Amino acid sequence: MKKQNSLTGFLLVGLGLYFLIRQFNIPFLSQFYSWPTLLIIVGVAFLLHSYLTKDYANIFTGALLLGFGIHFHGLNHFPFWIDHWSVYLLIIGIAILLRYQKTKSGLIPALILVGLGLFALLVPTTPSWFTSIQMIFQWIERFWPVVLILFGFYMLKKN
Helix, strand or coil: CCHHHHHHHHHHHHHHHHHHHHHHCCHHHHHHCCHHHHHHHHHHHHHHHHHHHCCHHHHHHHHHHHHHHHHHHHHHHCCCCCCCCHHHHHHHHHHHHHHHHHHCCCHHHHHHHHHHHHHHHHCCCCCCCHHHHHHHHHHHHHCHHHHHHHHHHHHHHHC
16 A cells, blocks of 8 residues: 555545445434534544554544544534533643654643643633633634634644
């Protein structure tokens, strides 16, 4: 399998399966006919590409998209799903931890993000210094396309 074509292949297979299943309109799969499912498919494609080709640069992106897809799917379909800004910190921290597992870089930021996320999620009363973090995440939830654009420019500038 060629490295350059595998990501495209995984994306095309995943998206093709998604649209084929959607065409059949299977009733018990109807909850998966949504945009979070597309995030999950793209995230899985990035992760498959990274692990199978041993090109670990896309582990973070894949884990981030998969985590956000699962989170948004859970918010849309499960009443018990936690809707708290700290979940985003956990997803980002776990994505960095997965990348750290293969690249051995980013352990400290990952542990800080996971720690802050767990602290904010599990503490009974929110400390006053968390209000600024909460305001930032409320802004991100409202204007998340701007965050995607900024992250895209960052990725273009980085390469």
